Amino acid sequence: MTDPGQRLRSSLAADSSASSGGAEFDSPIAMEAMRATRVLHAADQEPFPPPGRIRVITVANQKGGVGKTTSTVNLGVALALFGLRALVIDLDPQGNTSTALGVEHTVGTPSIYDALVGDSSLADVVHPTTASPLLRCVPATIDLAGAEIELVSVVAREYRLRRAIEGYIQGLPEDQRPHYVLIDCPPSLGLLTLNALVAGDEVLIPIQCEYYALEGLGQLLNNIELVRAHLNPGIAVRTILLTMYDARTKLADQVAEEVRSHFGDLVLTTVIPRNVRVSEAPGYGQSVLTYDPGSRGSTSYVEAARELAERGVHLQPERDPRPMGPPSPPPAPATAPMPAIRPSSGPPSGALKRAFPESDAGVLPVPTSEETR
Ligand SMILES: Nc1ncnc2c1ncn2[C@@H]1O[C@H](COP(=O)(O)OP(=O)(O)O)[C@@H](O)[C@H]1O
Ligand SMILES: [Mg+2]
Numbered sequence: 028m029t030d031p032g033q034r035l036r037s038s039l040a041a042d043s044s045a046s047s048g049g050a051e052f053d054s055p056i057a058m059e060a061m062r063a064t065r066v067l068h069a070a071d072q073e074p075f076p077p078p079g080r081i082r083v084i085t086v087a088n089q090k091g092g093v094g095k096t097t098s099t100v101n102l103g104v105a106l107a108l109f110g111l112r113a114l115v116i117d118l119d120p121q122g123n124t125s126t127a128l129g130v131e132h133t134v135g136t137p138s139i140y141d142a143l144v145g146d147s148s149l150a151d152v153v154h155p156t157t158a159s160p161l162l163r164c165v166p167a168t169i170d171l172a173g174a175e176i177e178l179v180s181v182v183a184r185e186y187r188l189r190r191a192i193e194g195y196i197q198g199l200p201e202d203q204r205p206h207y208v209l210i211d212c213p214p215s216l217g218l219l220t221l222n223a224l225v226a227g228d229e230v231l232i233p234i235q236c237e238y239y240a241l242e243g244l245g246q247l248l249n250n251i252e253l254v255r256a257h258l259n260p261g262i263a264v265r266t267i268l269l270t271m272y273d274a275r276t277k278l279a280d281q282v283a284e285e286v287r288s289h290f291g292d293l294v295l296t297t298v299i300p301r302n303v304r305v306s307e308a309p310g311y312g313q314s315v316l317t318y319d320p321g322s323r324g325s326t327s328y329v330e331a332a333r334e335l336a337e338r339g340v341h342l343q344p345e346r347d348p349r350p351m352g353p354p355s356p357p358p359a360p361a362t363a364p365m366p367a368i369r370p371s372s373g374p375p376s377g378a379l380k381r382a383f384p385e386s387d388a389g390v391l392p393v394p395t396s397e398e399t400r
Contacts, residue, residue, distance in 0.1 A: 028155075074110025075332065083192060083208040084266070085227030085252075090243055091214035096235040097305060098331075099211040100127040101324075104314035105161035105332030106207050114153065114205040117167035118188075118223055119213040120174075125166035128156045129312035130145030132166040140170040142191045144177050144224065149195035158317050163205070175217045175275040184218060185258055189226040217249055224254040229265035231335075234286055236272040236298070240288070266338075267294040268331060271301045297330040323350030 064178055086099045096119065097343050103115040105314060126131035131154070132138060141147035141167070149165060156162045157158070178184040180341050196204050209231075210223045226231070247262065255262050267290045273279045294384070299305075302324035308315040308348035315324040 040379045046310075049301065051251045054082070061176065065140035073335035075106060076340045077111060077206050078336070079342035080230065081204060081206065081208065082229065082339055082342065083210070083227045084229050084337065085223040085262075086230050086231045086233065087212040087220060087223065087235070087247065088232050089214055089216050089220070089247055090235075090242075093235040093240075094125065095214070096123045097210050097309075098231070098233045098268055098270060099209045100124055100309075101305075101314050101316060102332045102335065103164075103207070103209050104128075104316045105160045105329045106143070106346055107159035108316060109332070109336075110161070112204070113160045113164050113205040113207040113209065114165070115156075115210065116188075116192075116210045118210055119167055120169055120171035122134060122167045122169070122171075123215045124166060124211045126164070127309040127314060128158060128164045129179060130156060130164045130166045132168050133170050133173050134170060136166060136168055138168040138170065139165045140168060140174055143171075143187045144174050144181065148174070148198070149191040150198055153195070157312075158314055159267070171219070175219060177219050178222075185221055185225050186221040186263060190228055206275065215283045216246075221254065221258075223309045224251060224262055225259045227259075228261050229263055231266040231268060232264060233270045234282075235270050236282045238278065240282045264290075264293060266335060269294065269298040272298045286377070295331050295334045297327055297334055299303075299327045300324065302327075302380075330335045 031200070036199060045228050086093055094174060099115055103113045106113045115124060115128065116184060118139060120132035122132040137152040137154075139152060142149050142152050152165050153163050156164050178187065183185065183190070210227060212220045212223050232244070232247065251262060251264060267286060269283050269286060272283065283298060300323050302315070302322060304322035305315045305321040308318035308324075311318055314328075316328060319325055325365060
């Protein structure tokens, strides 16, 4: 069987050589060919550069259908096909990420539920993918739908995913640790998303180039800020990805412009176009990169992943360098529960509760660092 990475690269090579030879770059087709050539040169058989530290990226946006799952899957596959080890964690009970990566997620399959609610370690529930030997996936089964409620009574419930990821990374030899961990969030602001925001170092927000694209974004940013203030000081929005861009509409341009003026350099230069191959691929249990390597959807995700990787090169370990030492405690004094989110502690607790209404955050006392280990 041909290596999918090889297939992708040769497909890009074929596209670019077909388009060379004095083509005028003023027609849409020529522009597209030039774009494929650029991808080819960027990749040009060179692997992507590894990040300065392990990057745990939470892909979040409480709106459904904005491209969270599609972006998680295709960025994960692109990173792996270009030489970086990646772990994709499906945190949506619908299991669409698992489907798109061809990973079984029927009831009973070891899944993220077992690591969050049960006693399994993440290593017990990690599955290989067919897309690349460098890409692994933790699937989600429908069991996860009950996790929001079941987690409420679990000790250190906001930290479950963080601890699971830390334990997983530390259990691996250094040369097998993932460079990237991508967490695909459900379209809600419940305890699952809260776990993902506590687990991540950075947030990637996909924004659909459509009407109401920015609606609800303020709420998401506000929630991330609350998590940063009370639960995970290391979290920051580091990447915005514009998705489903339709060049035929003025609206798409307006949305893209507005997002760029708002978020500046956080927005990747690469924009993901609306492309039918992208939406077809999951039906075949594939990413668009393996389903149709030469499609615009594929080349765009490769470019976006390259940008993401290049931006990660200069990252320094900021707080707890994950690869080293034991799991670090939550940001609280070792002996005292975190005052900010205790029920009796006034406004911040209420703010967090309002921010994550489904999560019930702040109702139970937050554990000490000892309890979270
Ligand atoms: N670039 C794209 N072009 C065409 N269809 C897309 C694209 N990105 C996503 N889709 C489709 O849009 C729908 C929603 O995308 P999805 O990634 O599942 O969003 P979310 O995870 O945010 O709910 C899916 O059917 C997906 O196949
Ligand atoms: Mg999704």
